[in-house]
Amino acid sequence: MTNIQPRTGTRVEFQGVTKVFSSGNTSVTALDNIDLVVEPGEILGVIGYSGAGKSTLVRMINGLDTPTSGKLLLDGTNIVGMPEKQIRSLRRNIGMIFQQFNLMRSRTAAGNIAYPLKLAGMPKEQRQQRVAELLDFVGLSDRGGNYPEQLSGGQKQRVGIARALATNPTLLLCDEATSALDPETTHDVLALLRRVNQELGITIVVITHEMDVVRSIADKVAVMENGKVVEFGDVYQVFSAPKTQVAARFVATTLRNTPDQIEADELLAGDGRLFTINLTEHSGFFTAAAEARSQGVSINIVHGGITTLKHQSFGKITVRLTGDPEVIETFYQRLQRTTECEEILR
Numbered sequence: 166m167t168n169i170q171p172r173t174g175t176r177v178e179f180q181g182v183t184k185v186f187s188s189g190n191t192s193v194t195a196l197d198n199i200d201l202v203v204e205p206g207e208i209l210g211v212i213g214y215s216g217a218g219k220s221t222l223v224r225m226i227n228g229l230d231t232p233t234s235g236k237l238l239l240d241g242t243n244i245v246g247m248p249e250k251q252i253r254s255l256r257r258n259i260g261m262i263f264q265q266f267n268l269m270r271s272r273t274a275a276g277n278i279a280y281p282l283k284l285a286g287m288p289k290e291q292r293q294q295r296v297a298e299l300l301d302f303v304g305l306s307d308r309g310g311n312y313p314e315q316l317s318g319g320q321k322q323r324v325g326i327a328r329a330l331a332t333n334p335t336l337l338l339c340d341e342a343t344s345a346l347d348p349e350t351t352h353d354v355l356a357l358l359r360r361v362n363q364e365l366g367i368t369i370v371v372i373t374h375e376m377d378v379v380r381s382i383a384d385k386v387a388v389m390e391n392g393k394v395v396e397f398g399d400v401y402q403v404f405s406a407p408k409t410q411v412a413a414r415f416v417a418t419t420l421r422n423t424p425d426q427i428e429a430d431e432l433l434a435g436d437g438r439l440f441t442i443n444l445t446e447h448s449g450f451f452t453a454a455a456e457a458r459s460q461g462v463s464i465n466i467v468h469g470g471i472t473t474l475k476h477q478s479f480g481k482i483t484v485r486l487t488g489d490p491e492v493i494e495t496f497y498q499r500l501q502r503t504t505e506c507e508e509i510l511r
């Protein structure tokens with residue numbers, strides 16, 4: 166593939182970015198003092214409930230809106246206050262894909278992909294070659310002549326991705342790009358995005374309200390609430406030990422590793438004490454369990470889930486301990502020092 170070549174992804178940095186929308190007497194702080202860095206070639210997942218500020222955040226990056234205060238640096242250059250003409254030229258390095266695909270219905274898949282190239286003034290012959298390469302890259306070589314209505318949702322999003330890649334961007338922004346797709350198609354589109362990132366080196370920012378998307382594609386995650394980034398870190402770090410309630414809630418939607426209220430009530434009907442234990446590498450669970458067992462306490466696993474993320478395993482188990490109350494209490498005290506260990510109480 167001659168023209169689809171690796172490049173260095175864009176570095177994106179928010180420095181104290183605030184965005185206030187005012188109309189009359191009311192104002193909404195859509196972004197509240199955001200500090201955030203996306204390193205070249207990284208995939209950042211931005212997650213939050215509706216109204217958290219995700220779309221506003223993306224609009225700052227592509228210069229479609231400007232912060233009320235703060236700086237937005239693309240590869241070290243602050244774009245806030247930059248003349249429109251310059252921003253437009255920077256925007257050529259940014260590709261976008263959308264939830265509703267935003268394809269032109271009157272053009273074929275090939276025509277949609279060719280459009281940005283036409284705008285950029287690429288001669289017809291070169292354009293055709295490039296479109297063929299892009300169709301091949303997204304696995305739609307045989308679909309170039311189809312109109313959007315003749316394509317499935319997943320195929321339309323592949324066309325959207327090919328179109329976004331046409332002008333060789335170094336940054337790809339994905340706004341709920343898989344939200345309109347079924348789980349299997351979502352998986353295929355995310356796999357394609359990962360390929361885009363790995364083979365081309367493009368930085369990707371994925372806006373989503375689905376933690377599964379973050380889990381399967383992102384390197385880092387920013388959790389947003391009320392215009393603030395309330396938690397930011399490696400996906401492994403955030404998934405294995407979320408620090409905020411909102412992050413924990415999102416993690417719980419994709420990892421069913423703790424009993425819900427109904428399951429907990431059923432479990433509490435039995436004997437003994439119940440503990441949910443975070444199993445990390447140095448949790449100390451197996452040593453504590455062996456010690457308690459050697460003193461006649463029985464330990465049964467009643468719930469749990471272990472996951473691998475970025476080649477590291479983590480998870481939680483819920484255990485029921487029955488036997489000598491003092492030994493059980495020692496087990497609990499001991500684990501509280503080495504990992505997160507919570508008792509399930511009535």
Ligand SMILES: Nc1ncnc2c1ncn2[C@@H]1O[C@H](COP(=O)(O)OP(=O)(O)OP(=O)(O)O)[C@@H](O)[C@H]1O
Pocket residue numbers: 186187193194195213214215216217218219220221222374
């Ligand atoms: N142009 C605007 N004028 C006024 N208020 C706005 C504007 N754009 C966004 N807002 C407000 O800013 C806040 C953040 O909105 P934003 O669309 O960024 O959230 P979001 O997390 O993307 O939500 P969703 O997932 O529903 O798209 C909301 O309270 C919204 O009503």
